[in-house]
Amino acid sequence: GAVVSQHPSWVICKSGTSVKIECRSLDFQATTMFWYRQFPKQSLMLMATSNEGSKATYEQGVEKDKFLINHASLTLSTLTVTSAHPEDSSFYICSARDPLAGYNEQFFGPGTRLTVL
Amino acid sequence: DAKTTQPPSMDCAEGRAANLPCNHSTISGNEYVYWYRQIHSQGPQYIIHGLKNNETNEMASLIITEDRKSSTLILPHATLRDTAVYYCIVNSGGSNYKLTFGKGTLLTVNP
Numbered sequence: 600g601a602v603v604s605q606h607p608s609w610v611i612c613k614s615g616t617s618v619k620i621e622c623r624s625l626d627f628q629a630t631t632m633f634w635y636r637q638f639p640k641q642s643l644m645l646m647a648t649s650n651e652g653s654k655a656t657y658e659q660g661v662e663k664d665k666f667l668i669n670h671a672s673l674t675l676s677t678l679t680v681t682s683a684h685p686e687d688s689s690f691y692i693c694s695a696r697d698p699l700a701g702y703n704e705q706f707f708g709p710g711t712r713l714t715v716l
Numbered sequence: 717d718a719k720t721t722q723p724p725s726m727d728c729a730e731g732r733a734a735n736l737p738c739n740h741s742t743i744s745g746n747e748y749v750y751w752y753r754q755i756h757s758q759g760p761q762y763i764i765h766g767l768k769n770n771e772t773n774e775m776a777s778l779i780i781t782e783d784r785k786s787s788t789l790i791l792p793h794a795t796l797r798d799t800a801v802y803y804c805i806v807n808s809g810g811s812n813y814k815l816t817f818g819k820g821t822l823l824t825v826n827p
Contacts, residue, residue: 603759605759631813633813633814633815635817642803642817642818642819642820643754643760643817644817645814645815645816645817648813648814690757692759692760694759694760694815696813704750704762704765705762705813705815706762707752707759707760707761708759709758709759710757710758710759712757
């Protein structure tokens, strides 16, 4: 299957700093990517839908000014957690949909574990 | 998208078949049933999907009841590496590609 990578795989930062997470589709072009957040022992929660060349669509309750999403190319979407605080510590996962697939199979990245001190 | 209900946990002996049930009684005609799994601290992995016919691939089989209100994911010969949380998701695709993850079933394969 298709491969989606994330970078970094883990990051530790101080409170108040900003952290950028990259999501790349390695062998296909993804017009749509998704960003999820997962707290310990909980399920994945969709944060936003990232569309290439246009603004992201955020789920209810997700602050768009805090979680900046940029999808500048067909293979790269970035999530920037601005002014991170300890409560933003979580496992962030992206997924990408191959538009050539006839169904909604999404390919997930390995995740990025963010720890804010 | 229709809501799904899964048991929170299941156990299976290594080498035996694992049968994971999912209830989706409010599924509509154009909605597919997708199964993903998530091994601890990794991103989810697509397993299989179906509309109304039973499906089989190299990973698993999907059995969908005739009324489509429930389905069963079958791992024919479970291994220790199949220990994961399994998510059953109903989605219509089309213009709505958002996947809504429920709590899933934690399958533990025991030696």
